[in-house]
Amino acid sequence: MLEIRNLHASVDGNAILKGIDLEVKAGEVHAVMGPNGSGKSTLAQVLAGHPAYEVTAGEVYYQGRDLLAMEPEERAQAGVFLAFQYPVEIPGVSNAYFLRSAYNELRKARGQEEVDPLDFLQVMEDRLKLVDMEDTMLNRSVNAGFSGGEKKRNEILQMAVLQPTLAILDETDSGLDIDALRVVAHGVNQLKRPDNATIVVTHYQRLLNYIVPDRVHVLAGGRIVKSGGKDLALELEAKGYDWVTGAAA
Amino acid sequence: MTQPYLADFETFSSNGGGAGPDWLPPVRRAALARFAALGFPTPRNEDWHFTSVAAIAESEFHPLPVSSGDVKPEDLAPFLFGRGDWPTFVFVNGRYAPELSAADNLPLGVRVMHLARAWRDAPDVLERHLSKIATFDEHSFTALNTAFMSDGTLVHVAKDVQADAPIHILHVVDPIAARVVMHPRHLLVVDRQASARVIESYVSLGNARYFTNAVTEIALGEGAHLAHYKIQRESQRAFHVGTTEVRQPRDSKYASFSFATGAALSRTNIYTTLEGEGAEVWMNGLYMVDGEQHVDHQTRIEHAAPNCASHEVYKGILGGASHGVFNGKVFVRPIAQKTDGKQENNNLLLSDKARIDTKPQLEIFADDVKCTHGATVGKLDALSLFYMKSRGLPAEVARRLLIYAFAADVLERLEVAEVRDALEDLTLARFTRMDEGAETAESAESAGAIRV
Ligand SMILES: Nc1ncnc2c1ncn2[C@@H]1O[C@H](COP(=O)(O)OP(=O)(O)O)[C@@H](O)[C@H]1O
Numbered sequence: 126m127l128e129i130r131n132l133h134a135s136v137d138g139n140a141i142l143k144g145i146d147l148e149v150k151a152g153e154v155h156a157v158m159g160p161n162g163s164g165k166s167t168l169a170q171v172l173a174g175h176p177a178y179e180v181t182a183g184e185v186y187y188q189g190r191d192l193l194a195m196e197p198e199e200r201a202q203a204g205v206f207l208a209f210q211y212p213v214e215i216p217g218v219s220n221a222y223f224l225r226s227a228y229n230e231l232r233k234a235r236g237q238e239e240v241d242p243l244d245f246l247q248v249m250e251d252r253l254k255l256v257d258m259e260d261t262m263l264n265r266s267v268n269a270g271f272s273g274g275e276k277k278r279n280e281i282l283q284m285a286v287l288q289p290t291l292a293i294l295d296e297t298d299s300g301l302d303i304d305a306l307r308v309v310a311h312g313v314n315q316l317k318r319p320d321n322a323t324i325v326v327t328h329y330q331r332l333l334n335y336i337v338p339d340r341v342h343v344l345a346g347g348r349i350v351k352s353g354g355k356d357l358a359l360e361l362e363a364k365g366y367d368w369v370t371g372a373a374a
Numbered sequence: 375m376t377q378p379y380l381a382d383f384e385t386f387s388s389n390g391g392g393a394g395p396d397w398l399p400p401v402r403r404a405a406l407a408r409f410a411a412l413g414f415p416t417p418r419n420e421d422w423h424f425t426s427v428a429a430i431a432e433s434e435f436h437p438l439p440v441s442s443g444d445v446k447p448e449d450l451a452p453f454l455f456g457r458g459d460w461p462t463f464v465f466v467n468g469r470y471a472p473e474l475s476a477a478d479n480l481p482l483g484v485r486v487m488h489l490a491r492a493w494r495d496a497p498d499v500l501e502r503h504l505s506k507i508a509t510f511d512e513h514s515f516t517a518l519n520t521a522f523m524s525d526g527t528l529v530h531v532a533k534d535v536q537a538d539a540p541i542h543i544l545h546v547v548d549p550i551a552a553r554v555v556m557h558p559r560h561l562l563v564v565d566r567q568a569s570a571r572v573i574e575s576y577v578s579l580g581n582a583r584y585f586t587n588a589v590t591e592i593a594l595g596e597g598a599h600l601a602h603y604k605i606q607r608e609s610q611r612a613f614h615v616g617t618t619e620v621r622q623p624r625d626s627k628y629a630s631f632s633f634a635t636g637a638a639l640s641r642t643n644i645y646t647t648l649e650g651e652g653a654e655v656w657m658n659g660l661y662m663v664d665g666e667q668h669v670d671h672q673t674r675i676e677h678a679a680p681n682c683a684s685h686e687v688y689k690g691i692l693g694g695a696s697h698g699v700f701n702g703k704v705f706v707r708p709i710a711q712k713t714d715g716k717q718e719n720n721n722l723l724l725s726d727k728a729r730i731d732t733k734p735q736l737e738i739f740a741d742d743v744k745c746t747h748g749a750t751v752g753k754l755d756a757l758s759l760f761y762m763k764s765r766g767l768p769a770e771v772a773r774r775l776l777i778y779a780f781a782a783d784v785l786e787r788l789e790v791a792e793v794r795d796a797l798e799d800l801t802l803a804r805f806t807r808m809d810e811g812a813e814t815a816e817s818a819e820s821a822g823a824i825r826v
Pocket residue numbers: 136137139141159160161162163164165166167168177
């Protein structure tokens with residue numbers, strides 16, 4: 126589904142990603158771990174198409190298509206979804222309007238009919254339950270004035286509405302208490318299907334107790350320095366990042 | 375420069391000069407003399423520092439001597455907010471058009487009439503207020519309007535009457551009105567404890583180059599409440615100067631909204647004086663221009679009594695190589711203790727060539743007051759655009775939504791839902807051109823609002 130080859134990226138002329146290779150197959154969950162500043166969010170943002178990041182070398186294929194040649198909205202319409210580490214506040218645009226617009230753009234891209242506001246409310250009902258959110262939040266502006274936890278849940282709500290093929294969750298666990306963490310993990314697990322895939326970016330092992338990865342990768346200094354099965358996460362937790370980053374040096 | 379107006383005034387006078395009571399001709403003469411003495415304002419005049427009216431002064435515009443125009447009722451439909459049932463007074467090319475107007479469904483105690491009839495039927499009200507609220511000593515455009523005023527509306531709401539249905543004063547200019555000058559003059563009188571809503575629209579059916587020079591005077595009684603919306607959608611080649619002046623006695627409430635999106639050059643003045651304790655004013659506005667347009671607002675809120683409040687929010691969206699000006703004056707006189715004054719002006723620049731001069735001006739001569747003001751100038755936030763696109767919204771949709779979002783909170787302040795909905799639609803549809811969007815995406819990289 127996703128194939129990243131020798132990906133290099135820089136921001137403001139500073140090289141951040143220095144040769145990433147990663148393959149994700151349908152049905153898989155991959156965890157990307159690593160210390161702060163190792164380039165995890167950069168990788169996530171590059172995959173989503175953030176314009177500030179410049180890809181200086183390498184290639185990325187998504188379902189056989191050249192992902193880097195696609196606009197961010199084309200990537201989304203093709204089923205790529207990034208849950209932002211820092212979701213953006215958009216005062217003045219209601220969550221309901223935003224979600225419905227996004228939902229309809231995706232439907233249009235797939236040649237399906239748009240849904241009207243009333244039908245959309247029906248769609249929303251069980252998606253809201255999935256992330257344990259009140260429908261009153263639909264009338265609030267996108268993320269504006271949301272608590273940290275609400276923002277993260279809102280990202281998962283968007284994911285639940287858009288039902289991506291490739292979901293990238295960037296530190297969706299950080300700042301969540303254990304109950305919220307369970308809700309988020311439950312949401313992600315419910316949305317898992319054999320034909321989609323998830324990349325879970327996290328700093329801590331904690332989330333991986335709830336979302337069990339098939340593969341774990343450790344990112345350090347812009348490179349994947351170690352990959353392994355789900356036990357690698359536990360090993361990292363016990364030994365600390367120095368264990369692998371030291372090995373990288 | 376002023377000469378063609380002086381010559382036209384002689385023709386106007388000898389043709390009956392709009393008729394009227396005996397006190398009127400001397401007022402007209404005095405106003406004309408004042409206009410001749412003042413001339414058109416130049417940028418040396420502090421109030422016109424950022425707006426040159428040379429294009430008006432150097433063009434020749436003439437009044438239409440007779441009614442003209444070929445406007446059909448169906449042409450008006452787009453401008454009626456879907457409410458053809460509201461009392462509507464229509465002016466075509468500056469002249470009252472009774473056949474297009476409908477004012478038979480007025481509630482008891484509400485009088486709406488053409489100025490020509492008001493000279494006869496409501497002479498006392500006119501004599502008491504007209505040219506007494508909007509004085510012309512220092513304002514040459516008001517002086518010019520006063521000399522020529524003959525088409526306009528008197529709205530008079532008697533005490534205690536609640537006139538809920540908005541009264542719509544609609545100015546339409548058709549495509550043939552090239553080089554025409556119009557001097558609409560309106561007087562809105564809302565007596566003690568009465569309330570009313572008045573919409574003043576200036577719209578164009580074509581792309582003619584003409585000049586609207588409007589003046590509206592507003593006299594409120596104690597405890598009266600007026601919502602007053604001015605909607606300026608003139609032709610992109612037109613010139614528009616409009617002045618509204620208000621007097622607010624004790625406990626009166628005045629809620630003003632100025633929506634300005636048309637004209638090559640527009641200048642809107644809105645002035646109020648809070649003369650009695652407990653008076654309150656809301657002055658809000660939204661201006662949206664692009665291309666080579668120039669849009670200027672000057673507001674003045676004079677706190678002349680204690681315990682009054684003023685709330686002002688103006689937002690501007692500027693694309694292309696347009697130029698916006700906002701000058702908001704708030705004066706707090708020594709007597710005006712316990713004044714509560716808030717003023718804000720926020721601007722969104724959609725291109726690197728667009729420009730805004732914003733000048734909030736707070737002058738406080740009382741010591742026990744609570745006043746704040748601020749201005750911001752920003753660009754579309756690149757991160758917000760990316761966020762929306764990452765959810766599948768096309769760049770153009772994301773951009774429009776973000777522009778709309780910028781304006782949303784000021785539009786929400788409109789209390790008449792039909793007007794609010796219409797202006798929201800106009801806002802969503804205003805900036806749809808991708809050429810400007812491309813430019814924006816680049817320039818918005820270093821996004822974020824700057825405080826000035
Ligand atoms: N927009 C940016 N401008 C400059 N430096 C950046 C920017 N984004 C990230 N970086 C730098 O890139 C490195 C990797 O950051 P990031 O990808 O956010 O790491 P992580 O998500 O693993 O904590 C850090 O050193 C960070 O300072």
